Amino acid sequence: MTLLHRPSRARLLPTALLGAALAMTACGGGDDGPGEPNGGTVQAEGPADAQTATVVSVDGLKYDPGTVEAVVGTLELTHRNASDVPHNLTFDDDALGAIDTVTGGQSKAITLTFSEPGTYVFVCTFHSGQVGQVVVS
Ligand SMILES: [Cu+2]
Incomplete structure (x- = not known):
């Protein structure tokens, strides 16, 4: 073998x-799949029904952090673009949806409901290798 x-x-x-x-x-x-998630991990803040977390697109066409840890419930996920080129944040799972493209210096958010534990991968559709995940426990 x-x-x-x-x-x-x-x-x-x-x-x-x-x-x-x-x-x-x-x-x-x-x-x-889309490849390994980018580096760094953040723990979502707040109670299960009102969690918040932010993922930043940074120079080098990466998310920072690449991993958001959350619990079953509701998460308001913000995508901030700290780089000079546009990025989006699109979940593999169509039911979760996507955060539309943000240009440099802007932020947009999406409210996500996770009903069961799992790993929910998201990508930037513009840049292969720009990969992140929400790990729900
Ligand atoms: Cu991108």
């Missing part, structure tokens, strides 16, 4: 062409 290389290792290969070929192969697996 041969272990598959993780996509993050494929990106470290010196030949860009080879890396791209491996990345395409990895995508064919169907279970890799």
